[in-house]
Amino acid sequence: MTRIAQEDLATSIAQALQFISHRHPPDFVRALRRAHAAETHAPARAAMGQLLVNSRMAALGRRPLCQDTGVAQVFLRIGMGVAFVRHDGGPLRSLQAVVDEAVRTAYGDPGNPLRATMVADPLGARTNTRDNTPSVVHCELVEGDALELLVVAKGGGGDVKARFATLNPSDSVADWVLAQLPGMGAGWCPPGVLGIGIGGSPEQAMLLAKRSLFDAIDIDALRARGVATPEEALRLDLYARSNALGIGAQGLGGLSAVLDVKVRTAPCHAATIPVALIPNCAATRYLHLTLDGSGPAPLPDLALDAWEGIPEHFTVEDAVRVDLDTLDRAEVGQWKVGQTLLLTGTLLTARDAAHKRLVDLLQRGEPLPVELRGRTLYYVGPVDAVAGEAVGPAGPTTATRMDRFVEPLLAQTGLLAMVGKAERGPEAIASIRKHGAAYLAATGGAAYLLSRAIRKARVLAFADLGMEAIHEFEVVDFPVTVAVDAHGRTIHRFAEART
Numbered sequence: 001m002t003r004i005a006q007e008d009l010a011t012s013i014a015q016a017l018q019f020i021s022h023r024h025p026p027d028f029v030r031a032l033r034r035a036h037a038a039e040t041h042a043p044a045r046a047a048m049g050q051l052l053v054n055s056r057m058a059a060l061g062r063r064p065l066c067q068d069t070g071v072a073q074v075f076l077r078i079g080m081g082v083a084f085v086r087h088d089g090g091p092l093r094s095l096q097a098v099v100d101e102a103v104r105t106a107y108g109d110p111g112n113p114l115r116a117t118m119v120a121d122p123l124g125a126r127t128n129t130r131d132n133t134p135s136v137v138h139c140e141l142v143e144g145d146a147l148e149l150l151v152v153a154k155g156g157g158g159d160v161k162a163r164f165a166t167l168n169p170s171d172s173v174a175d176w177v178l179a180q181l182p183g184m185g186a187g188w189c190p191p192g193v194l195g196i197g198i199g200g201s202p203e204q205a206m207l208l209a210k211r212s213l214f215d216a217i218d219i220d221a222l223r224a225r226g227v228a229t230p231e232e233a234l235r236l237d238l239y240a241r242s243n244a245l246g247i248g249a250q251g252l253g254g255l256s257a258v259l260d261v262k263v264r265t266a267p268c269h270a271a272t273i274p275v276a277l278i279p280n281c282a283a284t285r286y287l288h289l290t291l292d293g294s295g296p297a298p299l300p301d302l303a304l305d306a307w308e309g310i311p312e313h314f315t316v317e318d319a320v321r322v323d324l325d326t327l328d329r330a331e332v333g334q335w336k337v338g339q340t341l342l343l344t345g346t347l348l349t350a351r352d353a354a355h356k357r358l359v360d361l362l363q364r365g366e367p368l369p370v371e372l373r374g375r376t377l378y379y380v381g382p383v384d385a386v387a388g389e390a391v392g393p394a395g396p397t398t399a400t401r402m403d404r405f406v407e408p409l410l411a412q413t414g415l416l417a418m419v420g421k422a423e424r425g426p427e428a429i430a431s432i433r434k435h436g437a438a439y440l441a442a443t444g445g446a447a448y449l450l451s452r453a454i455r456k457a458r459v460l461a462f463a464d465l466g467m468e469a470i471h472e473f474e475v476v477d478f479p480v481t482v483a484v485d486a487h488g489r490t491i492h493r494f495a496e497a498r499t
């Protein structure tokens, strides 16, 4: 019998959440470096260059890789020989309560506060719980005397693109997966890993897909040793065919949207093949730990070998400098799709909840709390600042979710441009063309790097929305790519197919 104190479990989870907030798994960094070195398409190469510099900065600076510090998802495999105890002698708490306590500690750490993203009520008010609880806890009872822990911080952009289907036994799983990819667009922040769960019951297939994402990237080793199982054959087939679609890093085109394909299977009913697909984004964050009763699980060694040689700063050649404070429609009209801009001046921010409020005010004919005429709006929900920062990591959120608000904002406020990540849908592109506006893409997952370009920040409106409040940022040389120009030309190849 192994006695494991619930306090040690909570400490292990809190330490793991802090650690993964700023540490890519080394195998992910190595795979990204290989993809970057092989990439020939300039915009995708530049995006991966930013992701690598960001990864190094985050690891050294111990600040989050991505402003979306994720939903805490904790998988416990508890040996049947484990007995929970408490150091404080108090009554045992539920595992949900123990994990939530760990999340509260980790996300509220004053040295490296993480962003509270969870909303309490998925329908209605969607009130932010302010401490990122509740967590998502999965528990299995297994043979043995140890407790195996998998701690994950999963960003919204990947999980929101999850797909599920019940196929006929004669259908091709590979064809189904490939058919999903164009419609998933770039909101899942490629390059990343595809997790595929096949078999079991519907909910089991989703869990298989999710669990598959947290094994080290080994597609090159698999290719070198050759396939031995149908699962391995499917991995190699999907890896080659998904990258051949040309989605590329951040959906900008190119060779590498997918760094690995993981597959897990389970027996299923003779009448069907449940199949689930879940992508993991460029902010891949997870850690496997084991508790054996001797105290909190030790964290992995802190060596930075995988980051060695990655430059300290990201430099852009041939960028056009833009003064946001004097910007006008004529200047916006000259920008060309694919051009890199360095923005200096005032950016206003708004994402999902603030957009809803702004457009509700417009519909009621009421004044807005901020002047948007001549302004550029950044879709972002930043992490809180620590000493010495104007703002914490502040990368773009998925612009596609704001598509429905583009027409009213452009038509009724005089807004000039928007900054976000991923493709725009046809409706938004048509509005951008109609109003001679533009949509600029920042690199999703390069949040710490981008926040270094933000020199001042203050909340202007909707403070009750927490990270979703409207902020004013003073930026210097903030790097973006023109993704939709004033003529409605788009850089994203799958803008029409997205769902």
Ligand SMILES: O=C(O)C[C@H](O)C(=O)O
Residues within 6 Å of the ligand: 067, 068, 155, 156, 157, 158, 187, 380, 381, 395, 396, 397, 398
């Ligand atoms: O919530 C965010 O900041 C980003 C989100 O993860 C997204 O990918 O759209």
